[in-house]
Amino acid sequence: MCGIVAYIGPREAYPILIKGLKRLEYRGYDSAGIALLDGTLEVYKKAGKVADLDEACEGIDKTAHIGMGHTRWATHGEPNDRNAHPHESQSGEMAIIHNGIIENYASLKEALIKKGHTFKSDTDTEVLIHLIEDIRDNTGVSFEESVRMALSQVVGAYAIVIISKTNPEYLIGARKGSPLVVGVGEGEYFMASDATPIVEYTRNVIYLNDGEIAVITVDGLTVKTIDNVAKTPYIHELEINLENLEKGGYEHFMLKEIFEQPKSILDSFRGRIHNNSEIVMAGINQYENKLKNINRIIIVGCGTSWHAGLVGEYLFEEFARIPVEVEYASEFRYRNPVINEDDFVIAISQSGETADTLAAIDLAKEKGATIFGICNVVGSSIPRATDAGAYTHAGPEIGVASTKAFTAQVTALILMSLSVGHKNGHISDTRLRELLIELETIPDKVEKTLKSDKYIEELAAIYKDARNFLYLGRGVGFPVALEGALKLKEISYIHAEGYPAAEMKHGPIALIDEEMPVVVIATQRNHYEKVVSNIQEVKARKGKIIAIVTEGDTVVKGIADYVIEIPDTEEAFLPLLATIPLQLLSYHIAVMRGCNVDQPRNLAKSVTVE
8 A cells, every 4th residue: 555664873864755755656655755863754745646755855955864754545534635644743753654554543633632632644654743742752661662652552454664753763663454664774764565665775674574564773783573472583585686677778667568468478487387297396295185175165355456366266266176165365355255164265366465354364364264375475463373385586666557467477377286186186297297388488478468568559540539348258267357358447548347258248338339349258269159249249249359369360360350360379378478469459448548557547556455
């Protein structure tokens, strides 16, 4: 959701904070602010982009060596200057930045108002900093202790950083249900909601656990729990490359990430396939005996990760013959689902911090299920909350609309399903070898598919003013249709729906007319004859067909208005290729409509609040 960055050390803080906020802007971009501490505590904030804040800060004193910054995705209170973070305490001696939601803020606020507190914003965050100061002033405890006591009264999720004019040598951070990373440098420290703003300065980081508080001075770092129990932090070494955080000559991060998919798919299976005869995944091997006899798999995710889960359902049922249920994590957590100790739950998340998915994991753990995580971010909350898992190795994904994360997740699910199917006897040695040899050709086939970019851009020019799109697919092509529709909605703001092609005549066919573009996944391995019939039904009602077809197709090419060819592959691997043209189509339409592709309105990359 929101982006946090903070610094204490010998350098000037302002350049670190502004550059860090620009790197974090994919987490939230409706307002931004900074606080600088150098004898006095100065807060500057502005609705809009980080660039607007930077422009507003021209001419200010930037010599402070302690500071913190925040870029916001609004929850409580509309995006404007006064609701932007940082927020100050009643006296103005303290300031806070916050990612998350304080659920009991209303009752806390009411009690503070009765004590004479006045509030300048509509946010839940301002209540917390008032509470911290109120505890300090009325009990006489230290700055650190007042933070700990306040957090013991809070219900909700948070990652916070706090500075105080009366304790100018301190930087205090804490987390519960929202990520916070501490960077350890030479005589300097950093805090951030993820590693992207600090990798330029240090490779050594500490991932705070839920309920932990980090107290930092220039002299050192201590970590304690909210219950005041000292902890020994473990220092991780970052693997992120700085060049992965730049656009690399592309106009947008999204386009760069679309074109990185040959590499991200390769990296997601590299080292996990041995001699085209064995799949080595530590998490799967760890639970080999359980997986051989498992009765059911439950896959949970949100958005694009849920679509990857739908592909996973097809894969596990096809290759391992295990029944699968795919659940929206946001709904699963609020039901009373039937979960047994012999169930295997797969939780999918690009960021590893999705609040609904984490809550679904907690629910499944309470029921005794084994939890497997698929995640892209090393050290994030989901890998630490699950029993085992697999990283996707897609590299940082900065564009808010997921592209390479989806295909990397599908790649991990392919490997898992093939491994389980081979172990439980439903895939022979010969068939496994055939599939793995084909999987190793996919990066090159994705590269070939990307060569359609210019042609797809021409199609985008034709349909950029459409008001609605319909996406159709059968079998494993149905989740591809859903993902294609989601991409178009997310970044171009055109209404789009994905449907199973066979369901079209059960309602959506009423929408078809000469103004309706219909995108159809019509590859030859994917229920081809049935899909051809669906295309003919659309054409009979004057709909416009854009078809994703197998290279060399002649039948669909003869009836569709436009076709985009992709190389032939196993039906199970179809999403890795068919998704690519849909990503490019959405991208080019959005650009032509003047939309902010990397930062679409109302969206943030990682949904860490409910």
